[in-house]
Each structure stands twice: as C-alpha cells, then as structure tokens.
C-alpha cells in the first residue's frame with residue numbers, strides 16, 4: 001500500500017474541482033462556470049488495492065480584492081506544505097496569461113514535484129494539444145505533463161498512474177469507502193452556494209456565504225435550515241427575488257441534490273440575512289469559519 005497527499009492548485013475556473021470529483025468518482029466539491037467557486041480546502045480520497053491518495057482541492061489563486069480573497073490564496077499556498085507533490089491545473093483551451101505567470105512565480109519556492117495537468121482537452125484537437133504541451137513544457141521544470149478531460153473522463157487513469165510515483169507514505173489515512181473528509185453540514189451548505197452561483201450573476205454569488213443553523217431528523221425526512229448570509233440588503237433582495245421566486249428555485253434545486261446525497265427526503269428552509277461587508281471584516285470571517293485552517 002502506498003499513500004500520500006496531493007494538492008491541486010491553479011487559477012480560478014481551470015477545472016480543479018471538476019477534476020477532484022472525477023478522480024474520487026463522486027461529486028464532493030461544487031463546480032460552476034464562474035471563477036472563485038471553491039473557498040475552502042476540500043479533501044477528496046481515492047483508494048484502490050494498491051494505493052490511497054488524499055487530494056486537496058484549493059481555492060483558485062487570484063489577485064485578491066477582499067480580505068476573504070487573501071485568505072483563499074493563503075489556503076492554496078498553505079495546502080502545499082503537507083503535500084507529497086502538487087498538481088498544477090492549467091486550462092488548455094485558453095491562452096497562457098498573466099494569471100498563469102503569477103501562479104508559476106509562486107511555485108519557485110516549493111521544493112516539491114509539480115505535475116502539470118492541462119485540462120479541458122475535449123475543447124481541442126490532437127494537434128492543438130501537442131502545440132499546447134510544447135508551449136508550456138519549458139515555463140517550469142514540471143515533473144510530468146498530463147493532458148486530461150474531466151468531463152469526458154479522458155486520461156484520468158494515466159494521471160493517477162503518474163501521481164502514484166510520488167506517493168511517499170504507506171499507511172491508510174481513511175477507510176476505503178470514504179471519498180471526502182468534509183462534514184455533511186459543510187456539503188449541504190455548499191450545495192446551496194452552488195445553486196446561487198448557477199442562478200445569479202456577477203458579484204452576487206461572491207457576496208454570499210451559507211451557514212447551517214439547524215438539522216433535525218425524523219422517520220421520513222431530514223429537516224435542513226440554512227442561512228444565506230449576504231453583504232448588503234440589495235443582494236438580499238435579488239436572492240429572494242420577485243415574490244420570493246429566486247429563493248424558491250435555489251431551494252428546489254438544492255433540495256433535489258441533498259436528497260441524492262442523504263438518500264432520504266429533505267425539507268429545506270432557507271433564510272437570507274445581511275451581515276454588512278462580511279468579506280472584509282475579520283470578525284465575520286472568523287465566525288463564518290474562514291480562519292480554521
């Protein structure tokens with residue numbers, strides 16, 4: 001048995017969370033087409049007869065605007081401390097840019113193998129993939145370069161094989177059925193946040209966070225109570241929507257997914273509450289759990 005920790009880092013929106021979900025074979029991290037979806041370190045566990053790999057999904061590294069943004073970057077860097085190797089994800093379907101350089105510059109201080117994953121290759125022809133590899137192979141002394149498509153499940157096995165070479169331990173960290181160390185409470189809140197990301201635009205989803213206020217269970221149903229915390233009343237209005245329709249849709253979509261996860265009927269109650277400028281206030285960030293790592 002070989003085992004180890006592998007941190008998945010990269011710019012926002014390159015497909016890190018989609019990749020971790022594919023690697024562990026279950027949706028454990030929320031995904032959206034908007035940058036800065038992930039806000040916490042999320043462990044995803046892959047186990048087979050020969051190995052156990054604990055993947056750590058991280059917030060995308062970006063130029064921070066809020067205090068919260070600083071914390072998210074720090075989490076991404078911090079996650080590399082305990083890792084045996086890093087997986088750096090780059091979106092193969094976009095041009096190399098300043099953001100990539102920003103991340104690469106920060107790698108220079110990491111004395112660990114860095115495996116480059118070129119993601120979203122389903123959007124490219126074979127010729128374009130080869131050209132991309134050629135373009136990136138000298139920007140950093142990568143231990144390996146693996147092009148993948150998480151959506152099409154293309155080359156994921158090869159990535160697992162490559163990663164196996166860098167595992168340094170030989171203990172099982174988790175029981176073999178476990179796919180994440182995240183609590184159910186956290187996953188339920190994230191499901192609500194994912195629906196907000198899906199249904200609202202621009203700054204709206206980023207100015208929200210979700211907190212579970214209560215959860216009870218009876219014979220037939222699990223009752224889930226979640227507060228959607230927003231940073232100003234104008235956002236609260238948008239989240240609730242005309243005649244409460246937006247909140248209703250968020251709730252409906254979230255409930256379906258919660259029922260899939262919990263395998264039981266769910267009653268979900270959402271409550272929207274304003275905490276002015278929570279993203280910039282240390283006190284709120286502490287209370288909302290952004291200082292825990």
Ligand SMILES: Nc1nc2c(ncn2[C@@H]2O[C@H](COP(=O)(O)OP(=O)(O)OP(=O)(O)O)[C@@H](O)[C@H]2O)c(=O)[nH]1
Pocket residue numbers: 010011012013014015016017018019030031032033034035036037038039058059060061119120121122123148149150151152
């Ligand atoms: N075509 C294609 N799209 C993908 C693939 N992987 C991810 N995406 C899309 O890319 C977008 C971003 O995916 P995420 O997994 O949320 O990206 P992330 O890197 O975790 O983003 P942050 O959490 O914001 O840092 C979503 O719309 C995904 O559906 C892929 O293999 N192919």
Ligand SMILES: [Mg+2]
Pocket residue numbers: 016017018029030031037038058059060
């Ligand atoms: Mg993510």
